[in-house]
Amino acid sequence: MHGLELPNPVLVASGTFGWGTEYQPLVDIQRLGAICSKGITVRPRDGNPTPRIAETPAGMLNAIGLQNVGLRAVVQEKAPIWARWHVPVIANISGESVAEYEQLAGTLDGVPGIAGLEVNISCPNVTDGGRLFADTPKSAATVTRACRAVSSLPLMVKLSPNVGNIVEIAQAVEEAGADCLSVANTLLGMVIDVKARKPYLANRTGGLSGPAVRPVIVRMVYQIASIVTIPVVGVGGVTCLEDALQYLLAGASAVQVGTANFVNPRTATEIIDGLEDYLTQQGIRDIAEIVGAARPPAARPAVSTTA
Numbered sequence: 001m002h003g004l005e006l007p008n009p010v011l012v013a014s015g016t017f018g019w020g021t022e023y024q025p026l027v028d029i030q031r032l033g034a035i036c037s038k039g040i041t042v043r044p045r046d047g048n049p050t051p052r053i054a055e056t057p058a059g060m061l062n063a064i065g066l067q068n069v070g071l072r073a074v075v076q077e078k079a080p081i082w083a084r085w086h087v088p089v090i091a092n093i094s095g096e097s098v099a100e101y102e103q104l105a106g107t108l109d110g111v112p113g114i115a116g117l118e119v120n121i122s123c124p125n126v127t128d129g130g131r132l133f134a135d136t137p138k139s140a141a142t143v144t145r146a147c148r149a150v151s152s153l154p155l156m157v158k159l160s161p162n163v164g165n166i167v168e169i170a171q172a173v174e175e176a177g178a179d180c181l182s183v184a185n186t187l188l189g190m191v192i193d194v195k196a197r198k199p200y201l202a203n204r205t206g207g208l209s210g211p212a213v214r215p216v217i218v219r220m221v222y223q224i225a226s227i228v229t230i231p232v233v234g235v236g237g238v239t240c241l242e243d244a245l246q247y248l249l250a251g252a253s254a255v256q257v258g259t260a261n262f263v264n265p266r267t268a269t270e271i272i273d274g275l276e277d278y279l280t281q282q283g284i285r286d287i288a289e290i291v292g293a294a295r296p297p298a299a300r301p302a303v304s305t306t307a
């Protein structure tokens with residue numbers, strides 16, 4: 001990612017790896033490419049009422065509703081811990097208005113321990129005033145520009161798959177000053193409780209994640225990476241080396257592992273090991289050789305080895 005050299009291209013996705021500290025006893029977190037923090041909002045949030053998680057075929061539906069400790073606690077309590085770590089921590093931010101995004105990005109700028117920002121313009125689970133800024137090229141660009149204006153940190157903007165033309169939105173976000181794109185957040189879904197004859201989640205709808213969404217998001221990464229010139233990070237259903245390779249071959253410079261962390265917290269570090277072996281076995285010296293290799297040659301832009 002522009003201005004941020006990642007040690008490797010395997011990150012962990014926001015909301016699935018807490019603040020990083022929770023996983024410290026289980027995983028060698030310092031080996032990760034980066035940790036995308038839990039979504040941060042200006043004020044602390046309790047999240048949505050339960051039930052807010054449902055298991056689905058090859059995935060899960062969640063409507064956590066951005067439960068988090070809020071901006072001030074992140075700056076005072078979390079960032080000082082991250083500052084002592086080797087692994088870069090990318091702060092994932094969510095606002096209910098452009099002004100809130102500005103406040104989040106501006107406050108986190110220059111805070112030791114925060115290596116970059118992931119701007120979540122796409123959380124589908126916030127009903128109380130939360131807006132989907134990812135819905136139109138104009139609103140997506142407005143949020144990106146506002147964050148860019150107040151932050152010198154590398155800016156990764158996380159797109160929503162719940163749109164008509166995601167390529168158009170990716171282009172608008174690139175033009176507005178994003179350094180990188182994460183593709184994508186969860187797909188809007190619903191599970192019905194047939195006994196109660198109503199939606200199972202208290203929020204009614206939730207975000208679908210896990211292997212079920214992977215083919216949809218791989219397609220989006222393939223489409224977007226041939227149009228934009230900034231790096232794309234593939235997020236959606238990465239569970240193993242082969243899944244990560246699909247994203248790289250589609251044109252992603254890196255991947256994020258999300259739901260798979262709940263099944264096996266070491267998924268990301270296992271993929272890092274697997275990727276090293278794969279590159280050695282295939283005689284590939286620079287990972288850039290495979291980034292976008294599944295696309296027609298003319299469609300492949302120059303890519304760097306870092307995300």
Ligand SMILES: Cc1cc2nc3c(=O)[nH]c(=O)nc-3n(C[C@H](O)[C@H](O)[C@H](O)COP(=O)(O)O)c2cc1C
Pocket residue numbers: 013014015016038039040062064066092120123158184185186208209210211213235236237238256257258259260
């Ligand atoms: C329980 C849960 C909480 C999440 N919270 C956030 C969040 O706070 N901010 C965000 O940008 N994405 C959030 N996500 C979306 C993930 O970061 C990721 O984009 C999505 O789950 C797709 O990847 P996966 O299929 O590997 O899980 C959350 C996902 C889950 C499952």
